[in-house]
Amino acid sequence: MTKCDIWYRSDTRRLWLTRRDFSVAATAGLGSFCAGCAVNPATGDQQVMLMSADDERRIGAVEHPKILKEFGGAYEDPKLSGYIAAIGGRLAAASELPDTRFTFTVLNSPIVNAMALPGGYVYVTRGLLALAQNEAEAAGVIGHEIGHVVARHTAARISRAQVTQFGLIGLAVLGSATGLPAGTGRLANTLASLHLQGFSREQEFEADTLGIRYMSRAGYDPEAMATFLSQLRAHSGLRAKIAGHPADSVDQFDIMATHPRTIERIQRAAEAAGPKPPHARNLYRKAYQSAIDGMVFGDDPDVGVIRGREFSHRALRFRFSVPEGFRLINRPTSVIAQNERLRSSIVFDMDTRRSGGSLSGYITRDWAKRRLNDVEGFTVNSLPAVTGWFVMDTKKGRMVVRLIAIRAKRSQIFRFLFISAPNVTERLSRPFRQTTYSFRRLTSREAEMITPLRLRVQKYGRRSRKDLLRRMQVESHAEGWFELLNGYIADKRRSAGETVRLVV
Ligand SMILES: [Zn+2]
Secondary structure: OOOOOOOOOOOOOOOOOOHHHHHHHHHOOHHHHOOEEEEOOOOOOEEEEOOOHHHHHHHHHHHHHHHHHHOOOEOOOHHHHHHHHHHHHHHHHOOOOOOOOOEEEEEOOOOOOEEEEOOOEEEEEHHHHHHOOOHHHHHHHHHHHHHHHHOOHHHHHHHHHHHHHHHHHHHHHHHOOOOOOOOHHHHHHHHHHHHHHOOOHHHHHHHHHHHHHHHHHOOEOOOHHHHHHHHHHHHHHHHHHHHOOOOOOOOOOOHHHHOOOOHHHHHHHHHHOOOOOOOOOEOOHHHHHHHHOOOEEOOOOOOOEEEOOEEEEOOOOEEEEOOOOOEEEEOOOOEEEEEOOOOEEEEEEEEOOOOOOOHHHHHHHHHHOOOOEEEEEEEEOOEEEEEEEEEEEEOOEEEEEEEEEEEEEOOEEEEEEEEEOHHHHHHHHHHHHHHHHHOEEOOHHHHHOOOOEEEEEEEOOOOOHHHHHHHOOOOOOHHHHHHHHOOOOOOOOOOOOOEEEEEO
């Protein structure tokens, strides 16, 4: 990722479009039908908006299911989601749009991230909530996302993207929108990539400033925004250590990739918010600890669990393992295992759309859509299977691709793609075969036994640190996780009456 240490200039009153963009837009006759060139109530900015508040709500509603799909759906825990919605409600009431209807969702994902969509949709993952040490830190994140909504950052970016990319036709479609605009599909694609790309640095700084403003007004200690940022950095460091990567590397789906921020910027935003009012010193740690007690930690068995080199899926009832040196990653529609050193990977997924026909017909016509070498049938733990291979030129050079299709039911085909650089294909042939034969269905009893890990909050009591560490069920780096989840970075001392989080 690119490190972000560029200071944002002090002038926060600015146009969303640069003067040049604006004159282009004006020449195009835009000024006459743009949905509004309004002054934003939160930022005082004059915004050239091609999208009305109604358009924003519609786009939010279209995008909402996509976010749910990408991040494991909503986390079903009425107590926790009610608690988060209450925090969000207090912050929103303190914003410049107290009457806007916001929708707050806890996403069932171990990834650490938060995001917002136009129209008042705000999301935090349970992975992020596990890191926050108190309610004020969670409020900082939620306030930041509300800030993006209030400042209409997504709409501003889309408007700009429309001006530069789609030209007048796209604009006309948007400008005349009364129902769902005809260009929504294209627009939605833009949006989907925008929310993962993140906002501009200026927008991030602005969202921090607004988040801190709302936190302060709602009675939270605004410094929690900065302490939470330290937590995020510590988390990135631990993740990198676990993956054996340099400490400053960040997953592309992680909040540090979409929200690159520095402590200095947060502090600057806090200063901009003015002196802390005497009542605004609340962290609400106790309430927060009890709200997240019992929350699922790490993978959810119903979307698949990774334990070392083994992948198990409770709902679809199967399991397989990958060769040594391959790192498993669970994505919404596939499971990927990579070995960067050998430039090789495994992609596993399921096809339920096509049924019937022979498996060899399926593998060539429906899947590979090309001639394959050495197509042959075999069985994997008594399930019919077929395999074949071909050579393909990719961005990473020439690759040997082996396909395996395993039919579990008439309309359920499990698939492995084994992709290897030609110089290691021979060497990986046996490990790849072992992976193929490791695939098996689970009995319902075996499937039930795959249970998620959970956060448990308990009194520190008289237990020694060693005792507590022994109870941590994480796969590795128990001490690192223990310190991270308990915010030990900032505070090494704990009293017997203080609560502590464990993963059990
Ligand atoms: Zn942001």
